[in-house]
Amino acid sequence: MTDIAASRSDSAPHGSADAVIHPAWVRVTHWINVLAMLIMIGSGWRIYDESPLFPFVIPFEITLGREFPGALLWHFAAMWLLAVNGIVYVTLGILSGRFRRKYFPIQPREVVADFGAALRGRLSHDDLTVYNAVQKLFYVGVIVASIVVILSGLSIWKPVQFQELTALFGGYDAARYVHFFAMAVIVGFLVVHIALAVLVPKSLRAMLRGR
Amino acid sequence: MARSSKPIPGVDAKYLVKQAGQLLPEPSRRIFLRGAAGVGAVALLGGCDIVDSESAENSLHVVSRFNDRVQAFIFSPTKLAPTYPDSAITRPFPFNAYYPLEDAPEIDAVDYALNVGGLVSEKKAWTLDELYALPQEKQVTRHVCVQGWSAIGSWTGCPLRHFLRRIGADTRAKYVWFRCAEGYTNTIDMATALHPQTQMTFKFENDILPRAYGFPMKIRMPTKLGFKNPKYVVAMEVTNEDRGGYWENQNYNWFSGL
Numbered sequence: 001m002t003d004i005a006a007s008r009s010d011s012a013p014h015g016s017a018d019a020v021i022h023p024a025w026v027r028v029t030h031w032i033n034v035l036a037m038l039i040m041i042g043s044g045w046r047i048y049d050e051s052p053l054f055p056f057v058i059p060f061e062i063t064l065g066r067e068f069p070g071a072l073l074w075h076f077a078a079m080w081l082l083a084v085n086g087i088v089y090v091t092l093g094i095l096s097g098r099f100r101r102k103y104f105p106i107q108p109r110e111v112v113a114d115f116g117a118a119l120r121g122r123l124s125h126d127d128l129t130v131y132n133a134v135q136k137l138f139y140v141g142v143i144v145a146s147i148v149v150i151l152s153g154l155s156i157w158k159p160v161q162f163q164e165l166t167a168l169f170g171g172y173d174a175a176r177y178v179h180f181f182a183m184a185v186i187v188g189f190l191v192v193h194i195a196l197a198v199l200v201p202k203s204l205r206a207m208l209r210g211r
Numbered sequence: 212m213a214r215s216s217k218p219i220p221g222v223d224a225k226y227l228v229k230q231a232g233q234l235l236p237e238p239s240r241r242i243f244l245r246g247a248a249g250v251g252a253v254a255l256l257g258g259c260d261i262v263d264s265e266s267a268e269n270s271l272h273v274v275s276r277f278n279d280r281v282q283a284f285i286f287s288p289t290k291l292a293p294t295y296p297d298s299a300i301t302r303p304f305p306f307n308a309y310y311p312l313e314d315a316p317e318i319d320a321v322d323y324a325l326n327v328g329g330l331v332s333e334k335k336a337w338t339l340d341e342l343y344a345l346p347q348e349k350q351v352t353r354h355v356c357v358q359g360w361s362a363i364g365s366w367t368g369c370p371l372r373h374f375l376r377r378i379g380a381d382t383r384a385k386y387v388w389f390r391c392a393e394g395y396t397n398t399i400d401m402a403t404a405l406h407p408q409t410q411m412t413f414k415f416e417n418d419i420l421p422r423a424y425g426f427p428m429k430i431r432m433p434t435k436l437g438f439k440n441p442k443y444v445v446a447m448e449v450t451n452e453d454r455g456g457y458w459e460n461q462n463y464n465w466f467s468g469l
Contacts, residue, residue: 047359048359050358051356051359067462068358069461069463070462072464073274073275073462076275077270077275158285158468159353159469160290160291160293160469161286161287161290161469163290163293172361176359
């Protein structure tokens with residue numbers, strides 16, 4: 001709880017060595033989410049391979065569970081971890097005011113300017129407590145994609161009991177495509193996110209130690 | 212019976228965690244394996260050692276049993292699966308089983324009998340003519356395979372709940388168990404057996420059920436995955452004992468509701 005309190009001042013002392021960048025609840029839910037996402041994506045790829053939507057399959061070597069029933073067991077176990085952890089993260093993010101403070105407002109003009117700067121390699125990461133407009137868009141985008149992946153997943157899992165939700169996605173077959181594309185958005189985010197964490201190691205340190 | 216690839220039991224957790232780690236670049240890999248796997252795996256696997264593949268697999272089965280209870284809880288005995296117009300029927304409707312079509316059972320209509328037993332007041336063998344005389348209904352519903360694909364079919368037959376009443380079944384019993392001509396077996400929950408759309412199917416569209424779809428009788432359950440819909444059914448028992456089934460015994464989820 002002291003970490004949540006500390007996070008309220010995280011926009012004040014720029015670059016201060018003592019400022020808490022990520023309170024404990026952010027770090028804990030982040031790393032649980034890493035595990036849940038890896039299991040969901042890895043096992044989901046193996047499930048995709050059983051009846052591919054496109055003329056390609058994911059190499060079995062990089063899927064989880066290897067055998068189809070094993071992948072199903074992993075997928076339908078880790079879904080609880082993903083959903084419960086996600087609900088905790090979003091609830092605390094809203095209640096603590098962190099989402100409002102860190103992610104909003106997102107100005108289209110700033111997104112364009114910051115994106116241009118990022119491409120020229122001129123986007124500064126000196127102050128980890130403040131997100132630039134591209135980061136804001138990315139983080140909000142991946143949260144939305146995660147909500148879509150969970151809801152489309154529910155509609156594929158229960159197209160009779162939750163048929164209203166399935167209909168919202170355009171029916172069972174369409175929901176499978178939505179589920180796939182939401183996964184693709186998340187994986188696309190991960191590629192950029194992990195690459196930048198490696199390029200800016202102190203951001204990784206902040207997600208481990210909090211500052 | 213909507214499966215074609217060979218089932219191979221077992222989930223190798225050691226291999227799996229290694230693979231998960233390899234998805235990450237080097238610096239985060241160590242962190243994942245040491246940190247996240249430590250925290251998360253404990254939460255997921257109830258404190259067992261993730262490198263012990265047997266206990267990891269057992270933990271996954273515990274969650275699968277938990278998912279059975281969750282699915283039974285959210286199953287509505289009155290909510291109907293969506294139905295479709297005849298124009299939506301998938302043509303040709305796919306044949307799918309763990310064997311090729313030429314190995315599918317060939318049942319002689321004259322010799323056929325459906326053996327009904329267990330917790331019922333009228334234990335007997337039903338001939339095909341007697342079964343065909345039962346009141347019949349038609350449904351056009353979606354068959355959803357555990358593999359992900361789906362197909363819409365037109366099924367006509369007697370609602371199973373009507374038949375269960377007719378034979379004096381104890382509907383307070385927990386399960387209905389089916390045995391099929393090729394050796395496939397399957398246990399379903401009583402709530403699903405009594406669902407209005409659960410059907411003893413004798414026809415596909417306007418034709419006698421072809422061999423590919425389970426002649427002379429399949430049990431059509433639009434509220435369950437395809438593999439829980441038995442074909443070539445030769446015996447049925449009302450029971451309080453969960454006897455599992457062909458796929459359920461090979462790591463597939465027991466309830467498999469939709």
